[in-house]
Amino acid sequence: MFSKLRLSGKNCLLILFLLLSSLAFSQQINKLTPLQMKQDIDTLIHYLEETHINPYYRYPKDKFYKDVSLVKKNLTNELDLIDFYLKIELLLAKLEDGHTDLPIPQREYESKNPFELPYVFKLTPDKPYIVCESVKGSYTPQIPGNSEIISINGHSAKKIVNDIINLNTGETPVFRAEYGAENFSFFIEELYKTNGKYKIKYTHNSKVNSIVIDGVRQNELLANEDLYNKALPEEKKEVDNNFTLTIQNNIAIINFKVFDWNGFKEFADSTFSVIKDKKINNLVINLIDNPGGDSDVGDAFLQYFLDKPFKQYDRVDVKFSKLYKDRLRAHIGSKEPTKEQIEVLTKKNGTIETLYLNNNTISDNPLRYHGNIYLLINSQTYSSAADFAQCFKFYKRGIIIGEETGGLIKSFGDIVTTHLPNSDLKYTISSTLYYNIGANKNDFIGVVPDIVTSKEKALEKALEIIERSN
Secondary structure, X not given: OOOOOOOOHHHHXXXXXXXXXXXXHHHHOOOEOHXXXXXXXXXXXXXXXXXXXXXXXXXXXXXXXXXXXXXXXOOOOOEOHHHHHHHHHHHHHOOOOOOOEOOOOHHXXXXXXXXXXXXXXXXXXXXXXXXXXXXXXXXXXXXXXXEEEEEEOOEEHHHHHHHHHXXXXXXXXXXXXXXXXXXXXXXXXXXXXXXXXXXXXXXXXXXXXXXEEEOEEHHHHHHHHHHHHHHOOHHHOOOOOOEEEEEEOOEEEEEEOOEOXXXXXXXXXXXXXXXXXXXXXXEEEXXXXXXXXXXXXXXXXXXXXXXXXXXOEEEEEEEOXXXXXXXXXXXXXXXXXXXXXXXXXXXXXXXXXXXXXXXXXXXXXXXXXXXXXXXXXXXXXXXXXXXXXXXXXXXXXXXXXXXXXXXXXXXXXXXXXXXXXXOOOEEEEEEEEEEEOOOOOOOOOEOOOOEEOOHHHHHHHHHHHHHHHO
């Protein structure tokens, strides 16, 4: 059994209160009627086709419509929000656009105080399909680290991964599997109704083992992880910063978690000042698991080591629609719209315009770096992080190491957001098609590294290359 941290009587009362509150809330959730669900599906398709430039770029429209008809035909009984979500997310996932999505309805799911399988799993579309990497919090592991999972409750690992891939949007199966791993317990519980009982068959050191594990309630797991993290020594606690610098054997390593402006300029100036003062000639930029963010941050970062005019995007196709204009109006708010904004708001819905972008001029920067750079990427390097990587590659600024990015060099993005009328499910839709610098019209591919290796070995590989060159 699990070795659990003991809770005080006060904490037990708090958890009991949360359980009762969650139960009361879940009982208030109304089920959706077949008519309401069909109306939501019709709205989903209406906004998809009105807003997206080419939603059927990979999956034919006639097949999609047949799938929609089949789903609607089978909606004969009332369903709760999560069961309805699982049915229509299957439809959107077929389109293979990671920005056009229905996020998991977390509030409704968490209101159940669901069971969690307290392990970190790695999922891949090829064997080994599921690997148990580690236990969460302070629980005593019943499955050894790096064990290969064969089955859970009789469902093969291959089936589980395929089911999860089919319920996640994204351009590649690898990305969808890894992204789905972040919500592994959600999918196991909701797809297979495990109710917190997991009969797991796995292999470790070439030996097949079977074990039955009891799940833990989500609020208990969160409390356990919180106490566990607080008890860690300072040096082992995870740093929450979007970007960090470490110096190792006179090699600078920048870890970039997300492309966000918060603290970026101060970090970049400080970092490249240190690199200049210490005369460091080898820099590693780690974009592994970076989901993207604001591409303008990428432009600003590139100014620190590119010395000629550049651009991340060569061409952008924009579709103007009701939702696109609604987003712009919300952005303008009570301010007076500019001439350019008025032009957009008066365009006919459905109009598609192509914009060819100019190079960014190079700014004066006394901290500009001219040494060697090694860029680390993987299948979870996505959106503007992948755009940055493609720009880095196109201008031949250094060596790229790792896995092909999940973000494509020609891809949809710039999402607009709405909600379905009856379920109130959040709905994001791509409004723009981006051509990265160097991308051709058929290049729906990721950034391919110069040296292919797993994300776990990418940094080690970069340091090995630097050591050899020295």
